[in-house]
Amino acid sequence: xxxxxxxxxxxxxxxxxxxxxxxxxxxxxxxxxxxxxxxxxxxxxxxxxxxxxxxxxxxxxxxxxxxxxxxxxxxxxxxxxxxxxxxxxxxxxxxxxxxxxxxxxxxxxxxxxxxxxxxxxxxxxxxxxxxxxxxxxxxxxxxxxxxxxxxxxxxxxxxxxxxxxxxxxxxxxxxxxxxxxxxxxxxxxxxxxxxxxxxxxxxxxxxxxxxxxxxxxxxxxxxxxxxxxxxxxxxxxxxxxxxxxxxxxxxxxxxxxxxxxxxxxxxxxxxxxxxxxxxxxxxxxxxxxxxxxxxxxxxxxxxxxxxxxxxxxxxxxxxxxxxxxxxxxxxxxxxx
Amino acid sequence: xxxxxxxxxxxxxxxxxxxxxxxxxxxxxxxxxxxxxxxxxxxxxxxxxxxxxxxxxxxxxxxxxxxxxxxxxxxxxxxxxxxxxxxxxxxxxxxxxxxxxxxxxxxxxxxxxxxxxxxxxxxxxxxxxxxxxxxxxxxxxxxxxxxxxxxxxxxxxxxxxxxxxxxxxxxxxxxxxxxxxxxxxxxxxxxxxxxxxxxxxxxxxxxxxxxxxxxxxxxxxxxxxxxxxxxxxxxxxxxxxxxxxxxxxxxxxxxxxxxxxxxxxxxxxxxxxxxxxxxxxxxxx
Numbered sequence: 001x002x003x004x005x006x007x008x009x010x011x012x013x014x015x016x017x018x019x020x021x022x023x024x025x026x027x028x029x030x031x032x033x034x035x036x037x038x039x040x041x042x043x044x045x046x047x048x049x050x051x052x053x054x055x056x057x058x059x060x061x062x063x064x065x066x067x068x069x070x071x072x073x074x075x076x077x078x079x080x081x082x083x084x085x086x087x088x089x090x091x092x093x094x095x096x097x098x099x100x101x102x103x104x105x106x107x108x109x110x111x112x113x114x115x116x117x118x119x120x121x122x123x124x125x126x127x128x129x130x131x132x133x134x135x136x137x138x139x140x141x142x143x144x145x146x147x148x149x150x151x152x153x154x155x156x157x158x159x160x161x162x163x164x165x166x167x168x169x170x171x172x173x174x175x176x177x178x179x180x181x182x183x184x185x186x187x188x189x190x191x192x193x194x195x196x197x198x199x200x201x202x203x204x205x206x207x208x209x210x211x212x213x214x215x216x217x218x219x220x221x222x223x224x225x226x227x228x229x230x231x232x233x234x235x236x237x238x239x240x241x242x243x244x245x246x247x248x249x250x251x252x253x254x255x256x257x258x259x260x261x262x263x264x265x266x267x268x269x270x271x272x273x274x275x276x277x278x279x280x281x282x283x284x285x286x287x288x289x290x291x292x293x294x295x296x297x298x299x300x301x302x303x304x305x306x307x308x309x310x311x312x313x314x315x316x317x318x319x320x321x322x323x324x325x326x327x328x329x330x331x332x333x334x335x336x
Numbered sequence: 337x338x339x340x341x342x343x344x345x346x347x348x349x350x351x352x353x354x355x356x357x358x359x360x361x362x363x364x365x366x367x368x369x370x371x372x373x374x375x376x377x378x379x380x381x382x383x384x385x386x387x388x389x390x391x392x393x394x395x396x397x398x399x400x401x402x403x404x405x406x407x408x409x410x411x412x413x414x415x416x417x418x419x420x421x422x423x424x425x426x427x428x429x430x431x432x433x434x435x436x437x438x439x440x441x442x443x444x445x446x447x448x449x450x451x452x453x454x455x456x457x458x459x460x461x462x463x464x465x466x467x468x469x470x471x472x473x474x475x476x477x478x479x480x481x482x483x484x485x486x487x488x489x490x491x492x493x494x495x496x497x498x499x500x501x502x503x504x505x506x507x508x509x510x511x512x513x514x515x516x517x518x519x520x521x522x523x524x525x526x527x528x529x530x531x532x533x534x535x536x537x538x539x540x541x542x543x544x545x546x547x548x549x550x551x552x553x554x555x556x557x558x559x560x561x562x563x564x565x566x567x568x569x570x571x572x573x574x575x576x577x578x579x580x581x582x583x584x585x586x587x588x589x590x591x592x593x594x595x596x597x598x599x600x601x602x603x604x605x606x607x608x609x610x611x612x613x614x615x616x617x618x619x620x621x
Contacts, residue, residue, distance in 0.1 A: 055430070058430075060430075060433070107611040108610075108611075110611065110614045111610050111611075111614040112614060113429075114373055114429075114570060115566070115570075115610055115614055117373070118562060118566050118606065118610065119606075119607060119610045119611075121562070122603040122604075122606040122607045122610075123603075123607060125559075125600075125603040126600055126603045126604055126607065129600040129603065130600060133600070248559075252437060255434075256434055256437060256438070259430055259431065259434045260434065263430075288448070288449050289445075289449065290445075291441060291442075291444075291445035291448070292442055292445040292446055292449065294441065294445075295438045295439070295441040295442030295445055296438075296442060298434065298435075298437070298438035298441070298442075299421065299435050299438040299439060299442065302425070302431045302434050302435045302438065303420075303421065303424055303425070303435065306431075
């Protein structure tokens with residue numbers, strides 16, 4: 001696409017500036033509250049980016065909350081009841097969530113369109129209601145007093161401790177960079193092409209010998225693995241895992257972020273998450289109106305900008321480009 | 337098990353079941369005509385209850401006037417909402433789902449600001465109970481049952497035996513062909529939306545005296561409606577009636593004899609059902 005060549009230098013500068021800003025954020029802002037907002041943004045970006053390929057294929061996967069819960073409880077139980085190392089527990093949480101998704105995903109993918117949304121929604125409910133009735137795991141109160149992550153010894157003798165909010169900020173920043181980078185590589189590679197193919201013409205793709213179902217399963221499994229890891233992070237960060245943290249709206253938010261940001265581009269969910277998670281912070285002074293402002297923003301973006309926020313940006317870039325070439329303005333969002 | 341308990345449970349199930357039917361009918365209508373998965377339908381129910389509360393306890397009008405006024409007002413609101421929010425996104429399933437989700441969040445947040453989250457209460461317009469097969473049923477419950485049956489029958493007649501209903505069915509089965517033979521699909525869409533919001537408001541208004549009115553009742557109801565719709569199949573009207581009544585009875589029996597954990601069986605049942613029949617119990621392929 002033309003846009004890519006046009007903004008590639010801008011992209012790299014932007015990326016470096018972003019990374020510098022993200023790393024220096026705790027140093028610049030000596031305020032734990034803004035760090036918490038930063039953690040929230042990065043956490044949600046990971047969720048939104050991991051569910052984004054599914055939205056692209058028209059699969060509204062709303063069981064992320066459930067798989068976060070599976071991850072959080074796995075870590076919580078392994079660490080508090082079995083005394084596992086927290087990092088090992090985190091990895092196991094991801095694997096457990098992925099295995100759990102393997103068990104359910106094949107049958108769920110038989111349901112098409114909105115029925116897929118309903119199956120995953122029910123799944124989310126079953127997991128959270130089931131956990132809150134599981135008395136060995138604390139019932140509705142959940143598991144409390146989960147210790148913070150083990151310190152990491154560095155080769156030159158120092159250790160990384162996890163005691164302040166800034167430490168957790170860097171942890172989630174590292175997780176976000178790693179996960180977003182890997183998912184971006186996948187998206188730019190074969191898997192991304194397949195996703196686009198499945199989105200535009202699934203029957204055609206499968207008639208050409210692409211095992212579409214298998215790839216859909218793979219993408220769901222990747223998404224659930226990420227959810228498991230992030231659930232584990234949330235258990236370690238908050239020091240507790242309770243069913244109330246993983247309600248249905250936990251699953252809805254990443255999808256809302258993705259679509260508001262625009263699903264035409266990989267950056268869409270990231271832009272959407274940053275916009276919608278930080279937006280209420282500008283309205284701290286009027287606490288009770290916050291949800292209202294939030295909802296209004298969602299509706300307005302959907303009504304005003306086809307293709308989400310990123311679609312608006314792409315349109316502006318294309319407009320500038322075609323104007324300079326003297327060409328007629330064309331809608332470039334065919335990708336949707 | 338005593339007979340009067342069984343009758344009581346069945347009557348309770350019938351009442352809630354009929355309310356679910358009213359909700360699911362509107363939801364299904366919107367889905368089959370506008371192709372919108374209207375997550376905000378629960379909020380229309382909530383608004384119906386809130387409006388009735390204001391009309392009855394602030395303006396001091398009789399309850400039944402309140403119900404009718406709430407229905408009308410919500411119908412008008414439905415017209416406006418459809419025009420502003422859903423018509424520009426016609427036939428775009430994903431954006432309109434997100435808009436509906438945003439509308440749902442927005443309306444309950446707005447009501448939380450206006451009425452507060454603690455809940456309001458209006459008393460039943462008629463008091464007294466009647467004895468029926470050993471069970472005691474309040475007159476008001478009976479009113480709710482009769483009114484809901486009337487509304488369901490009214491909708492049935494409207495859709496199946498009038499010219500307007502024929503156009504609705506035409507748009508549902510093939511919007512392009514309907515447009516070609518001269519059906520004003522756009523106005524059919526907004527009118528259908530208005531009817532559906534009116535029905536939701538009626539359901540909310542009728543249930544208002546039986547429960548506390550909080551900004552969050554919409555959320556509770558919408559999930560039930562989803563269950564009903566899955567049971568009955570999206571876009572199927574007999575399915576909505578069947579699913580609503582079944583869920584009403586299951587819930588009533590479950591809450592009486594099993595307790596809170598009964599909820600999980602409902603959701604598990606849905607998963608199993610959709611695995612066996614991915615198009616819903618009565619839905620078509």
